[in-house]
Structures are given as C-alpha cells and as structure tokens.
Amino acid sequence: MTEQISPEHIEFLLPFYLNGTLSDDEKEAVEEALEQSVALREELAFLQQIQSDVKSYEPAQASPGELGLKRLQRQINSQANTAGNTTKWRFVAIAATCLLVLQTTLIGLSPSTELYLPAGGKPTTIAVNKTMFRVAFDPMATEASIRSLLLDLDAQIIEGPSAIGLYVVSTEQTEEDALNSLQSHTIVESVQIIK
Amino acid sequence: MEDVQVLSMIAGGDQQALAEFYNRYESRLYRFIKSKLPDYFEAADIINEVFLEVWHKAASFQQRSKVSTWLFSIAYFKTVDHLRKTRPDNLSAEQLESIEDDAPAALSGLIQQQTADQVHHCIETLKPDHQSVMQLTFFEELSYKEIAEIMQCPENTVKTRMFHAKQAMKKCLHRLLGGV
Numbered sequence: 174m175t176e177q178i179s180p181e182h183i184e185f186l187l188p189f190y191l192n193g194t195l196s197d198d199e200k201e202a203v204e205e206a207l208e209q210s211v212a213l214r215e216e217l218a219f220l221q222q223i224q225s226d227v228k229s230y231e232p233a234q235a236s237p238g239e240l241g242l243k244r245l246q247r248q249i250n251s252q253a254n255t256a257g258n259t260t261k262w263r264f265v266a267i268a269a270t271c272l273l274v275l276q277t278t279l280i281g282l283s284p285s286t287e288l289y290l291p292a293g294g295k296p297t298t299i300a301v302n303k304t305m306f307r308v309a310f311d312p313m314a315t316e317a318s319i320r321s322l323l324l325d326l327d328a329q330i331i332e333g334p335s336a337i338g339l340y341v342v343s344t345e346q347t348e349e350d351a352l353n354s355l356q357s358h359t360i361v362e363s364v365q366i367i368k
Numbered sequence: 369m370e371d372v373q374v375l376s377m378i379a380g381g382d383q384q385a386l387a388e389f390y391n392r393y394e395s396r397l398y399r400f401i402k403s404k405l406p407d408y409f410e411a412a413d414i415i416n417e418v419f420l421e422v423w424h425k426a427a428s429f430q431q432r433s434k435v436s437t438w439l440f441s442i443a444y445f446k447t448v449d450h451l452r453k454t455r456p457d458n459l460s461a462e463q464l465e466s467i468e469d470d471a472p473a474a475l476s477g478l479i480q481q482q483t484a485d486q487v488h489h490c491i492e493t494l495k496p497d498h499q500s501v502m503q504l505t506f507f508e509e510l511s512y513k514e515i516a517e518i519m520q521c522p523e524n525t526v527k528t529r530m531f532h533a534k535q536a537m538k539k540c541l542h543r544l545l546g547g548v
Contacts, residue, residue: 185527188534194511216534223537226487227506236398237412242390245419246383 178202184216191220303343304351305331305367310340314360322361326354341367371435379427390419393436397443399507403499404447406492414450418443433517440508441518444500451496490540498533505530 178186178199183206189195190203207213237244310319323329326344328351333340344351348366355364371392377385397418401411421442429438491499497519504515512526519526 185531188505188530189512189527192505192509192511194509194514219538220534223487223502223534224506226484227491227502229484230488230491230507232399232402234408236395237415238394241394241412241415242387245390245416245423246387248416248420249383249386249423 180206183213187213187217188220188224191217191224303345304348305341305343306351306355307365307367308340308342308355309338309362309364311360311362312338318360322355322358326351372429372431375422375426375429375435378423379429386419386423389422393439394419396508397439400440400500400503401443401447403491403503404451404496410450410454414443414446417446421446434514436508437510437514437517440504440510441520444518445520486541486544487537489544490537493540494533494536497529498536501526501529502533 183203186195186199186203190200195203207217323342326342326346328342328344328346330340331343342355346354352364352366355361369388371389374385374389374392378389394415397415398411401414402408405411405414418439422439429435433441491502494502500519501515504510504518505512510518512523512530515526516523
C-alpha cells in the first residue's frame with residue numbers, strides 16, 4: 174500500500190502529517206520518505222514553524238463575542254414574534270374573508286325591499302325634526318363626561334370630530350332647551366345651531 | 369456534552385443550547401472567516417448568518433460528517449457567496465492554482481531567521497483560499513478530506529492549495545528577510 178504513494182506526492186502530504194490526520198498507510202509512507210530525504214525534513218521543519226505561528230496568530234480585532242450572541246438572540250426572538258403575529262393576523266384575515274363571503278352571499282339573495290328595515294323600526298319623520306348643533310368640547314373633557322352630557326340631552330354625535338375637534342350633535346329636545354343645556358355645561362366650549 | 373447532542377437540543381428550539389454552541393465555535397469561525405474576509409463588520413455579519421442557519425437547520429444535520437465540518441462548510445459557503453456578490457474579481461479559485469512555483473529553495477535560512485510577526489504578515493498576504501486551507505490545516509487540524517468537504521472541492525485541490533500556500537509563504541519570508 175505504501176508503495177502506491179509517489180515521492181512527489183509525499184510533499185503534498187507533509188502538512189497533514191504534521192497535523193496528525195493522515196491514514197496509517199500515508200503516515201508510514203511519509204515517515205519512510207523523511208528518513209531518506211534531508212530536503213523533505215527541512216520542508217517539515219519549515220511547516221512546523223508555520224504551524225506554530227498560525228496557532229499563535231490572533232486577528233487584529235477580537236471576534237464579536239457576547240455582542241454577537243446578543244444580536245443573534247434578538248434576531249431569533251424577533252423572528253419568532255413576527256411569525257406569531259403573522260399566524261394571528263392570518264386567522265383574523267381568514268375570519269374577515271369568511272364574513273365578507275357571508276355578507277356577499279346574503280346580499281346576493283336579492284331579497285324584497287320589505288326585508289330592509291332599520292334596526293330601530295320603520296323610518297319616521299322624527300329625524301327630520303331633530304335639532305342639530307356644532308359643538309366644541311373642552312380638550313380635557315373625558316369620554317365619560319361627554320357621554321353623560323349626551324345622555325342628559327338625549328343626544329347623539331352624528332359627525333366628527335373634525336380636524337379642529339368639532340362635533341355635530343343631534344337631539345330631540347327643542348332648540349332653546351338644548352342650547353341652554355349645552356351652554357351651561359362646563360365641558361362645552363362653544364355651541365352653534367345648525368338647524 | 370457532545371456537539372451532536374447540543375445540535376439536537378438546538379433543533380428542539382433550545383436557545384440556551386444555541387448560546388453554548390455559539391460560545392464553542394464563534395471565535396474559531398471568526399478566525400476562519402477573517403482569513404477570507406478581512407473586514408470586521410462583514411465577518412461579524414457572516415458569523416451571525418452562520419449561527420442563524422444553525423438555528424434554523426439544526427434539525428436537518430444528518431451526521432454524515434462531524435458537526436464542526438458541517439459548521440465550517442456553512443461558514444465557507446456564506447463567505448464565498450458574500451465575496452462573489454461584493455468582490456467578484458477577488459475570487460478566482462482557478463487562478464489560485466496557477467501561481468508559479470518560484471519560491472526559494474534554501475529553507476534553513478528562512479527557518480532560523482523568520483519571526484512570528486513576519487510569518488503573520490505573510491499569512492495576511494496569502495490569497496483567501498490559501499489562508500483558509502492553512503487555517504483549517506494548522507489551526508483546526510482537519511484532514512484534507514474534511515477540508516475538501518468544507519470547501520466543496522476535490523481532495524487533491526486541497527493538497528495543491530496547501531502546497532502553493534507554503535510556497536507563497538516561503539517567497540514572502542524570503543522577500544522580508546532580504547533574499548536569504
């Protein structure tokens with residue numbers, strides 16, 4: 174077996190003889206050749222020096238170390254969160270799609286107009302008689318205080334807020350009563366009758 | 369704990385195992401990647417990509433090779449891929465094999481006079497693939513079979529690259545020592 178390795182090839186095997194990874198046959202062939210050749214022994218000595226210097230060689234900058242590990246962990250956790258969110262939103266999207274399909278199907282049944290009744294009953298002329306105001310609330314007013322005022326007036330917000338914070342409020346109270354109530358309330362900054 | 373066991377824990381989503389694996393190999397990988405890619409930030413990015421791939425693909429490790437060989441082959445592939453994208457002119461593997469063997473014959477003078485600093489300087493001037501082979505041979509102490517697997521090339525190419533790396537080192541040291 175050892176005869177199969179050519180003398181020229183021995184020099185190519187020297188680095189791997191040095192690092193101890195050759196097969197037994199290769200190792201034996203290299204050792205035989207080393208015994209017979211001074212030049213080969215010099216090559217080996219040179220490689221030994223290189224090996225020792227390679228082992229002692231430290232790159233100028235240290236490796237990323239702990240910082241690199243933290244970066245890796247952040248990335249893995251963020252990927253996991255993204256994957257979780259994607260799954261959650263996938264379910265939301267599926268639910269929304271199902272709802273849309275259901276709605277479209279119901280509309281597609283083309284029911285007679287009698288089926289379309291407002292939830293509050295048949296339309297009446299009451300809405301026409303409602304009084305409407307444009308109201309500006311105190312910016313510090315809470316949702317609870319606005320809700321309380323609207324309930325007192327039996328009023329509803331039907332539009333707003335606008336870009337500058339104005340609401341359109343409608344009520345069934347008379348124009349005068351509603352105006353007095355709104356103006357007397359501390360959370361109302363301004364009131365303007367629309368109709 | 370054996371590398372294979374750690375890898376199997378990583379495959380099960382154990383981040384602690386990944387940290388353990390990272391601590392085992394990070395500096396060795398950095399040294400290897402730096403031998404091809406001198407820029408610190410680029411090397412750090414490649415390390416990050418390598419361990420992310422370990423995290424995602426640990427389950428696909430089939431034990432046909434050592435864990436370290438598998439890991440270094442991921443690092444090698446990612447580094448080469450990065451070089452291909454950023455420095456295509458710098459990556460002609462075949463060109464590396466055609467270096468003229470005009471290294472000086474007299475070794476005794478070189479062995480006696482060379483200093484570690486000079487050797488380190490010469491290592492840094494080697495072509496990337498020569499540096500990689502030298503790192504894997506002398507620092508990682510891998511066999512030419514394992515190196516061929518990592519670098520995805522024939523075993524004879526590994527031996528040839530190592531031979532040319534040695535010749536280039538001789539030439540560089542000869543020049544530094546003023547033509548001993």
